[in-house]
Amino acid sequence: MDKLQLERAAALTAARYDHPPLAFVHSFGCQQNVSDGEHLKGLLAEMGFGFTDSAENADLVLFNTCAVRESAEDRVFGNVGALKNIKRERPELMIALCGCMMQRPEVAERIKKSFPYVDIVFGTGAMHRLPEFLIRRLEGGKRVFWDQPAKNVIEGIPAVREEGVKAWLPIMQGCNNFCTYCIVPYVRGREVSRAPERIEQEARELVGRGYREITLLGQNVNSYGRGLAKPYNFPELLRRLDRVEGEYRLRFMTSHPKDCTRELIDVIAQSRHVCRHIHLPVQSGSDRVVQAMNRHYHIDGYLELIAYAREKMPDVTFSSDIIVGFPGETREEFLETLALIKKVRYNALFTFIYSRRAGTPAAEMPDPVPAGEKSEWFRELLEVQQGICCELNEAMVGSVQRVLFDSPGKSGEGFLAGRTEGNVIVEAPGDRSLIGRFLPVKITRAMNWAMVGTILESR
Ligand code: SF4
Structure with a gap:
């Protein structure tokens, strides 16, 4: 500066x-x-x-x-x-x-x-x-x-971060993917990655300052490193950051299934700090819709990746984004999405009814399904996902989870809230001084939106 x-x-x-x-x-x-x-x-x-x-x-x-x-x-x-x-x-x-x-x-x-x-x-x-x-x-x-777009990453801009447990760490900017519904590549420009040394240095500083959860950020972190003077990829970056000593977790978002590799899954499985939770936005369960979105993967390949991750890490959890009612999507294609959701059993879904974005190719596509019908599909999808979440949460009752507490809880006076490695919210009674600690929690009850438990030891 x-x-x-x-x-x-x-x-x-x-x-x-x-x-x-x-x-x-x-x-x-x-x-x-x-x-x-x-x-x-x-x-x-x-x-x-x-x-x-x-x-x-x-x-x-x-x-x-x-x-x-x-x-x-x-x-x-x-x-x-x-x-x-x-x-x-x-x-x-x-x-x-x-x-x-x-x-x-x-x-x-x-x-x-x-x-x-x-x-x-x-x-x-x-x-x-x-x-x-x-x-x-x-x-x-x-x-x-x-309005000049960015051509490279500017390093050394100071930050005022929220004090607390979690910190964001950008590793790249921009996006090269041009999904047909998305405006991001037009407004954030092409992908540019930060040098791995700078990212590592910042991660060390954050861990040193007491942050316990660091989330690596990029529009498509899986394509990190393309265009760097010395080739480097995202699994290598994770391996490098995992070597930073300290008590902390690493998360990352967002992943693109077309660039998510078995190598990445192997690195997560072998790491000490990377959470066994992958946000892998599939958007639709229909190959035709996925291609119309310009996403460049097939549902079979996506499912193979999920199966490989589960083979390597039986406790891995997944979340995804889903768009309901993409222009031209038929009822049959929507049912393929429902089938996919039932197959994968995501722990969390971020669901959206397609909303037209002027300036994107999808905004020009014929969109004959009435809004009311899309809302009905959306309601169906939420119902299915809620059922899956309830089953997954019920199955956790009785287990002991390592929870990072990050804030006061919502389920009653004196409760703390935190997350498991799999990104499930857990609340438990406890003193506020425990915020920022990783603690074992026995899960006693499942609610719609969170689990409730008892802290086993806090010394
Ligand atoms: S949806 Fe994500 S990957 Fe696709 S263009 Fe937008 S930012 Fe890029």
């Missing part, structure tokens, strides 16, 4: 306000965005900002936006609209918008025309330029609009 620029931005900010300035940073959307938000906060902290959790108290409001769904975009426009009165009362308030949505030219154009009180707009590749944009605006320049 450019130190002089940070200092200049800090000086200009200090001169503008007669009190220590406060920023309100809000990230919409996925974990990648949450992680970006932590780095944006890191930059603001270097420029002298403290943080507040309301726009009313802030001297700078920064919305880190998400473009994945149209409804998410509408929410952002609503939130920006709500700032108008605050800016009228306090014209010195700075308003900045960034993230995926701002990478879309039509959105930037709308902000330019309809929201004249917004000061700074920049896309996903320009996070590190925030100090420069602030300087330009604070020195009395025009409103700043920047």
Whole structure:
């Protein structure tokens, strides 16, 4: 980072306000965005900002936006609209918008025309330029609009992470896959991987600072390393990180079945720290629909991978994303998805009714199934999955699980919440001082959304 620029931005900010300035940073959307938000906060902290959790108290409001769904975009426009009165009362308030949505030219154009009180707009590749944009605006320049995409990963951006047990660790940016329903490759650009040495260094720091669960982030972590000067792949990266000493867990998301290999499964099976839980989004159980989504795998191959993982790690758990009602999907094809779900028996599913995203190929495909019918399919799918979850949870009653407690629980006063290695939520009575500890828990009861148990030892 450019130190002089940070200092200049800090000086200009200090001169503008007669009190220590406060920023309100809000990230919409996925974990990648949450992680970006932590780095944006890191930059603001270097420029002298403290943080507040309301726009009313802030001297700078920064919305880190998400473009994945149209409804998410509408929410952002609503939130920006709500700032108008605050800016009228306090014209010195700075308003900045960034993230995926701002990478879309039509959105930037709308902000330019309809929201004249917004000061700074920049896309996903320009996070590190925030100090420069602030300087330009604070020195009395025009409103700043920047939409150049990222070409490489910028290292050394500081982060303000949530204190606690879990940390996000981005390993790459962008996506090369162009699934036909997804806007991400258009707004986040092509894949670029961080150097393994930098990732390892950051992982060591996080473990040293007491984080107990580190989640490696990328749109498709399985293709990590392509394009690096020295070829490196994701299983190698996991092996390298697994050698970091300490008491911690590693998770990763998101995987793409077309790039998920037996080598990766072998590494997970042999590792000390990588959780035996794989989020492997299949999206549909129909080969035809999967091809229409441009996903490049076949259901048979997917099932073989699952079988191989279960052979190597009988306790491995799986979760997936499912889209119901992709354009042109028939009832028979939907039934193939139901059959797949019954076969795999996922511990968790993230289910969505297809929602049209302008600018993607799927948005142009004929979509004859009425919304009401799709909702009915969706309800069926939830019912099937709920039944599977209940059975899987019931089967855990009586077992002892190693749980990492990370927060106060929801099932009663004095309860703690945590997760098993397989990513199942467990609640148990316990003192808050146990948050951040890995403890053996005897499972005594299954609920819809979590298991309840008793901590066996906490010394
Ligand atoms: S892999 Fe597909 S769904 Fe995931 S971000 Fe890339 S294009 Fe989107």
